[in-house]
Amino acid sequence: MKYFLIVLTFLFNAASLRAQTAEDSVKAAINKMFAAMKNADSEQLQSVFSDNMVLQTISKNKSGALTVLDEKPAEFIKQIAASAPGDLDEQIQFSTVLIDGPLAFAWTPYSFFYKGKFSHCGVNS
Structure with missing residues (x-):
């Protein structure tokens, strides 16, 4: 019984470490993207994008209606490349990270600063 509990404890700890590693990898990719934005580094930014990435912004238009804007990654x-390093500073917090195999979802509230001044805030997902 003691041996069984030791093995069971090891398996739970190993599973926990694997989940932490996957979550850390997701967070690292997201942090790399926002660091690339802040540094105006288009090559680093491109390195974290997949070929089939979808980039959308949901906001209200002038009349108050919700709109979905599709933006081409290029x-x-x-x-981003046209900005000066330090101009675009999107500061995020990780609220939720969910992972299922190769699919990851992150909910990250943010505050956006342009040239050091607060511009707006919201949530990325």
Whole structure:
């Protein structure tokens, strides 16, 4: 029985470590993206994007209706590359990270600063 409990404890700890490693990997990729934005580093930004990535912004238009804006990743990267290092500083917090095999979801509230001044806040997912 003692041997069984030791093995069981090891298995639970190993599973926990594996989950932490996967979550850490997801967080590292997201942090790398926002560091690339802040540093205006288009190559680093491109390195964290998948070929089939979808980039959308949900906001209210002037009349108050919700809109979904699809942005091409290449255009987004071009905008980042055109900025000066330090101009775009999106500071995030990790609220939730969910992982299922190769699929990961992160909910990250953020505050956005442009040239050191607060611009807006929201949530990335």
